[in-house]
Amino acid sequence: MIDQLLQQLGDLALGSIPTIIIFVFLLISYRYLLYLPLMRTLGERRERTLGAIEKAKAAIAAADAKSQEYEAKLRAARADIFHRRELRLQQLNGQREAAIAAARQAAHERVASARAAIEADAAEARSHIESSVGELAGQIMRAVLPAELTAAEGVH
Numbered sequence: 308m309i310d311q312l313l314q315q316l317g318d319l320a321l322g323s324i325p326t327i328i329i330f331v332f333l334l335i336s337y338r339y340l341l342y343l344p345l346m347r348t349l350g351e352r353r354e355r356t357l358g359a360i361e362k363a364k365a366a367i368a369a370a371d372a373k374s375q376e377y378e379a380k381l382r383a384a385r386a387d388i389f390h391r392r393e394l395r396l397q398q399l400n401g402q403r404e405a406a407i408a409a410a411r412q413a414a415h416e417r418v419a420s421a422r423a424a425i426e427a428d429a430a431e432a433r434s435h436i437e438s439s440v441g442e443l444a445g446q447i448m449r450a451v452l453p454a455e456l457t458a459a460e461g462v463h
Contacts, residue, residue, distance in 0.1 A: 436443075
C-alpha cells in the first residue's frame, strides 16, 4: 500500500513536471513582460511626479523670492517718494516763510514810510498852524467880539 502510494505520487510528480515548467515559464514571462515594465513605468511616473513636485516647489520658492524682492523695491520706492515729498514740503515751507518775511518787511517799510509821511504832514500842519496863529486869533476875535471892540483893540 505504501508502495502503491509512492508509485502514485511518483507518477503524479512526473505528470506535474510539464505543468511546473509551464508555470515557471509563465512566471518568468510575467516578470519580464509585465511586472518589470510596469514597475519601470511606475518608477518613471513616480520620478516624474516627484520631479514635477520639486519643480513646482522651486517655482513657488522663486515666486516668493521675487514677490519679496518686488515688495522690498515697492517699500523702497514708497520711502523715496515720501522722502522727496518731505523735502518738497520743506522747500515749499521755506519759500512760504521767505515770502511771509518779505511781505512782513515790505509792510513794516510801508508802515514806517506812512508814519514818516504822517509825521511830516503833522509837522507841516503844526508849522502852518503856528504861522497862522495870529491871523486865526484875529479871525476868532472878530467873530466872537462885537465889531467896536475889535476896532478899538486894533487902534490900541
